Amino acid sequence: MSTAPDLSVADRAIHGRIMRGLRLVTVPFPHLAGLVAAVRVEIDERVPTMGVFASGRLLANPSFTARLSGDDLVFVLAHELLHLALRTHDRARGSATLEFNYAHDYIINDMLRHALGTTKIPAGGLDMQGARERSAEDIVLEMRRTGSYMSSRTQVWEGQAVTVEQVLGAARQAPAGAMGDALDAQRERELFPEDSADQAERARAIRDLAGRGMVLAKAMGALRGRGDSPGGQQQSVLAQRGFFHTPWHIALQAWLEGAAPGERTFNRASRRGNDYGDVVMPGRKRHSWMLNVILDTSASMSDDIPKALGAIADFCDAAGVDEIRVVQCDTVVTSDEVLSPAALADYQISGYGGSDLTPALAALADDPRVSSAIIITDGDITYPNEPVPYAVLWALPKASASFQPSYGRVIVMQEHVPQKWGPLL
Numbered sequence: 001m002s003t004a005p006d007l008s009v010a011d012r013a014i015h016g017r018i019m020r021g022l023r024l025v026t027v028p029f030p031h032l033a034g035l036v037a038a039v040r041v042e043i044d045e046r047v048p049t050m051g052v053f054a055s056g057r058l059l060a061n062p063s064f065t066a067r068l069s070g071d072d073l074v075f076v077l078a079h080e081l082l083h084l085a086l087r088t089h090d091r092a093r094g095s096a097t098l099e100f101n102y103a104h105d106y107i108i109n110d111m112l113r114h115a116l117g118t119t120k121i122p123a124g125g126l127d128m129q130g131a132r133e134r135s136a137e138d139i140v141l142e143m144r145r146t147g148s149y150m151s152s153r154t155q156v157w158e159g160q161a162v163t164v165e166q167v168l169g170a171a172r173q174a175p176a177g178a179m180g181d182a183l184d185a186q187r188e189r190e191l192f193p194e195d196s197a198d199q200a201e202r203a204r205a206i207r208d209l210a211g212r213g214m215v216l217a218k219a220m221g222a223l224r225g226r227g228d229s230p231g232g233q234q235q236s237v238l239a240q241r242g243f244f245h246t247p248w249h250i251a252l253q254a255w256l257e258g259a260a261p262g263e264r265t266f267n268r269a270s271r272r273g274n275d276y277g278d279v280v281m282p283g284r285k286r287h288s289w290m291l292n293v294i295l296d297t298s299a300s301m302s303d304d305i306p307k308a309l310g311a312i313a314d315f316c317d318a319a320g321v322d323e324i325r326v327v328q329c330d331t332v333v334t335s336d337e338v339l340s341p342a343a344l345a346d347y348q349i350s351g352y353g354g355s356d357l358t359p360a361l362a363a364l365a366d367d368p369r370v371s372s373a374i375i376i377t378d379g380d381i382t383y384p385n386e387p388v389p390y391a392v393l394w395a396l397p398k399a400s401a402s403f404q405p406s407y408g409r410v411i412v413m414q415e416h417v418p419q420k421w422g423p424l425l
Helices: 009-025 030-038 062-067 070-085 097-116 136-146 164-171 185-191 193-220 248-256 305-319 341-345 358-365
Strands: 040-043 050-053 057-060 151-153 161-163 233-238 264-269 282-284 290-296 323-329 333-339 346-351 372-376 391-396 409-412
Touching: 009 030, 009 040, 009 057, 009 062, 009 070, 030 070, 030 193, 050 070, 050 185, 057 062, 070 097, 070 193, 097 136, 097 164, 136 164, 151 164, 161 164, 185 193, 290 305, 290 358, 305 341, 305 372, 323 341, 323 346, 323 358, 333 341, 333 346, 333 358, 341 346, 358 372
Parallel strands: 040 057, 290 323, 290 372, 372 391, 391 409
Antiparallel strands: 050 057, 151 161, 233 346, 264 282, 323 333
16 A cells, blocks of 8 residues: 655645545455555546546545545445456446446445445445446446436536436547546556556556455355456366256257257267166267357356366267357356367366356357357356347256246256166066
8 A cells, every 4th residue: 555755744634544544444345455455545636536547546636535524435445446346447448438437336336335334325426226236238238228317427426417328428528537437547657657667567466456355255245246247266177977967958959959960860879878878869960060158157156167067068978069169257258269078077267256147148149150059057147138149048057946037948957866777577
């Protein structure tokens, strides 16, 4: 955490107040302690209120900070740290940055309202009841659909009340990041050219701290609802085969009949069909084809992933699948690769963060070759409301009464119990 060199007496007092406020943030949010220690606080009148760069540099306007009560200051500081924890800067790349910044503002403020037990968002902050239960992408879509009458602010803190449409319309004429509080890297280089060389390295260190903090938060149960950030964790997983078999294999095969090339034939029986004794499944005439799989790698799936990988490998043996495209996703696509079924035996899993499969479904939607995809998930996810342009099969390791998607078919990967046959009479 930074000191306060070359500051006036008044600004030094403001700096010290922010330092104390950051320490108080760690009381309700101990998982943010690493970020608290890493952020560099600078008193700067070039920002109207407060904002943070991905490098961990936090800028605070002295007049704005002085107007905040002690509790409100803790709220605002926690808000800025959660932009780092939820990696707002990274997730907004390739999209309308200000829209995504505002969507995360709504989510973060609702999370803090819930966690801190406050009824009002301080400093005129952006306010949307229930935003913490939604994905940023979903809120962005609502902002675009209803922007002409959806209320917002001209800036995140102490902004004038306007509509979303007015804010985003003005943003098109303004410098990048001019009204958001998740400040972009280009602006940091412009404001602080003397130390831009280590900016990227500092941002990487902050991302690592954010990932560890979010893992700790989930372990402590500090974040309610489904997560909203990628996990940044990796683990080599051994596929556990033979746990799931009929009826899910049969349901999966029936669903894929229209997508897989080559007709069914008993001349090439399933290579694993006789392993179980309860069914012999027809194989396929040999044509190379690829199975598209989206694998939910959120933290809640950690116990189910090994069995799910084994189930997919079992199915590929039975159906004659030669290649699998596996798209791993927690809240971002962490891996998108084509591999053989045998490669699933010992497979590197990346993620273990939040639960938003929107990026993975969008990635397959952008590929015109994809006509169908299997999505392996526990159902505790965010996903696009609008149907994707390919057939979807949701495969759940366990039944979930609450998961009722508006498109696609849902099957449960029921565990296989080997049948013991008695003597034939």
